[in-house]
Amino acid sequence: MPVTFTFGEFLSARSVIGSTLAELGETHDNLWALTPDIGATLVEFREKFPDRFLDVGLAEQVCVGIAAGLAYDGNIPVVSGMLPFLSMRALEQIRTDVCYPNLPVKIIGTHGGLVGNGGSTHYAVEDLALMCALTNMTVTSIGDPLMVGEVLRQSMAMKGPIYIRLAVGKSDQVLYQPGQHDVRIGKGIVTREGTDATIFTHGTTVAQAVQAAEALEQDGRSVRVVDMFTLKPIDADLIAQCAEETGGRFVVLEDHLAYGGLATRVADVVADRGIRLTAFERLGIPQVYAGFGGDEELRDKHGYGLAATVAATRRVLAAQP
């Protein structure tokens, strides 16, 4: 089934989070929003439900711990903040206080990947590896601002925790017009159809993968783009299907360490299922502390920008079975 794709307008994912939580707060009187001094996203919720809003100040560990305590008592807490600090400072709280008792705490935040030019203290580049390692955790990474709202809504029915990763979230391009794509936690999205190779990606690099596929279209190559926005549980059936339908040619592109994130998840499925591939390339952040610079500049510098994506996909397309 061919999927038509057009880039949409730019929206702020943060404001979508804010309005979605404010909307969900109406229907769920046990929904709480917590933050460690990163409260701008939650203003709408705070104004509507001041007694279900908690800003603990600079204290990520306690923020997650309190969320777990609230969840023990039947509440649904959303912890919103900056992911480098939530995923690392509060890692043990996430693992032991949230995941171990399998509580419905949602961790949502920004600064996933080399974004925002804050330097390595402010880039979450290991977070998906860490979160995927945690039993009971559902792990997502989202590039489309409207999709964040959809994922939050769906997650209300979940019994356990979910991690929702965004880039900066101030201005992101709409990729999926409402109703045109089936967004379901746990299922990959075929963003763009193709038959010669598949680029698997998530988050900010979905748009870049589409641009690479469009560039290769000029050469008469048909490249599929799969937005694997749920890294865990991974959509293994879709990976197997893509291997079959696109000549076993895979590129995995992500704004995360090249080892430990989606590429590792895909490679695990390939190994576990004994899928035969023709070629496999991974594009992501190498084992270096990335330094300063604009988002695109850093992707180019570290070898996973648009040009590198086109080049890697060409290599994969040229590989002989």
Added chain:
Amino acid sequence: MTAQPLTASRDLSVAELEELSHELRTKLLELCGTYEGAVHIGGDLSAADILTVLFEYGMTVDPDDISNPQRDRFVLSKGHAAVCMYIAMAIRGFFSYEGIVSSYGQLDSAYGMHPCKVQLPGVEASTGSLGHGLPLAVGMALSARHRGQQHRVFCLLGDGETGEGSVWEAAMAARSNRLGNLVAFVDRNRQLMTSMAEERVVFEPYTDKWAAFGWNVVHVDGHDMAALVRVVDELPDPDSDRPTVVVAETVKGKGVDFMEGNLAWHAGSLGKADLERALTALNTAFEASRTQKENV
């Protein structure tokens, strides 16, 4: 290890230090007016007098001898004030100000939003994630003790930052290890990123908290240069057995009326038009404080 003795702190007058502080603020605003991205200008301006007194007066450091083992160490725990530290250090002779403005935040620049020791030698620690600096400073002070060295370790924290549990774990460790060679400054501007202090997080009674951890507590107006000089002059001997915290009462955005106490200026960009407005405000405030002093 043989090392050249470092020259002790320089003998600058309070008025000269005030001029240097004004220069620091002016240069901060210029950068905030030309750089396209956001600058943490509020917390830079609140820390400017503290950084000036430390780099120009209080600390024994030498820009031409940055690895001398006897130098005082400085850890910027509130790493988002990096550019204020870079410029204060530039004024002291460590770096070139032109180098900072021309490359700040650019690809491959050593001068980024948060300090990186690897990329920028002269900076003592890579920080930016709040709550890390004081533990690092405790380690450095402990090492100095162990080696029988006489230098001090200074650390600057934000008051919001002291919400992090690690700060208090370090406070306890510092007292337990009797680190009289450790001096923490808290930039007590009573603002966090998205709230005012006491609004959501209750810090008071603040100096009592440090005292309860067994620290020597000094409470000072963080914009009164004469008072800051006295604090530095009267620091306990590094061989003493209690760490010192200087709780410096400051104003976030100090010197620029439309930024002072305004949550919108935790971080921001001025642009050309507002740069003029900000510089005028800063100069007016500086002249006013000078006239006031002359009249006393």
